[in-house]
Amino acid sequence: MTLTIPGFDYTRLPGADGVQLSAAVGGSGSPVVLLHGFPQTHLMWRHVAERLAAEHTVICPDLRGYGASDKPAAGTADTYAKRTMAADTVSLAAALGHERFALVGHDRGALVAFRAGLDHPETVTHLGILDIVPTLDMWNVLRGVSAAVGYHLYLMAQPPGLPETMIANSADAFFGSFLDAWARDPAAIPDEIRAEYLRASAAAVPSIVADYRASAGVDVAHDQADLDAGSQFAMPVTVIQQDWGAQLGYDAAAVWKAWAPDLDHRLTGAGHFMAEEAPDGITAAIRDLLAR
Template sequence: MNKNLPEMFPGYDTIEIETADVRFFCRVGGSGPPLLLLHGYPQSHVIWHTTAPYLGKDFTLVLPDLPGYGQSSVPPLGGSHEAYSKRNWARALIEMMQVLGHERFSVAGHDRGGRVAYRMAMDHPEALERVAVLDILPTADYWDRLERSFGLKIYHWMFLAQPAPFPEKFISACPIRFLEHTLASWTAARNLDCFSREALIHNRDWFCDPDRVAAT
């Protein structure tokens, strides 16, 4: 992975934190009570680069890459993929926040990060002040709504749910094309114009790694 990537969070600290199962890469900055921000698929902590200057005025922001994403470590997949369950991620993130000195904090998550956030709220309510989830519904509700038009919009759900290594092999054959098509398909204009050039450089860099494709 390229270590000379564009700086997206000027003035923020870059920290790597070892927990029992994951080495988290994260950025920390701002001032105020702690707020953990969790990104979604297929992105990294960089998604918050335009939000951080506003939230950082009122909160100390902690912006990790989820396990297997960005520059965090890639836990072994294993047969059951248990290392990548939302429950395991929530537990590891609680440990990460404790290492940073935050026994109690707020959390906001987008997409897959939102699912980690509400798993965290169910499993560790004593650690959380507030929870915000963005752009998600309960997983069972999504599956129940899968008729033709909705299924076409979220085709990746069925694709990514296929047994390994089918999705991994297809994505890794042309990872940047898959990444950019996926991101563009979720925008109103169906293109990448709303993403900054620098953010896309970050995303393209780590998404070329076959191990990270499998992890995500």
């Protein structure tokens, strides 16, 4: 059985460099693009997307390298750079006739949204970020034994070959471990959704690793260049995250304020998969963002 977001149409849309992206599109009104995280697909937005579609055109793509979207070989460092994936997002929205749109991302999708907000300030009207810190800041705050929580970041940062082999040989155990460890409410990811996440991730190991590898290389360089230039977000920004600052010993709100002058920073009692665990709260926060 193919799992879909009820009431949404599915289409293929052009990204950057000829990549074709699968996307669910529903509702009507001003456009909102929702980008998923790891180890998930666009289905993570199923509850929030249905709610927002009452007032907005909602676009939920699978990121390049994930789900039903194309998975190009990582021929260069830029293939899975967040800059390239941000260009995908702008391209697919334009193909639907939207030159300006609000953008909300979770986890890996939030890193893409972060880059889109900096690279395309004339296009992204509102920016929502769920449960990350910027790539450059992430590497700076991970230190000592507390960095063990991010072991997968270091594993997938290694040169091509070993990470892909290790993960492919234990794909269900590897990807499933994050679904188990990061959800405070396991019932929020029912069996059929979990099975789809595991199936899709197992089929995308090389591209998922390439996405993470980019975040230990080219993405850091892009963030550093923006930091050195004093770049900040021009649009309203809402950040919702678990209290990682308390756990890792840094001021999360201050980290985000340096990038986002117009910031609404919120902590949630939900787990990492907050759009599935607390969809009403996340939907309300997105509506608040769009009203700013």
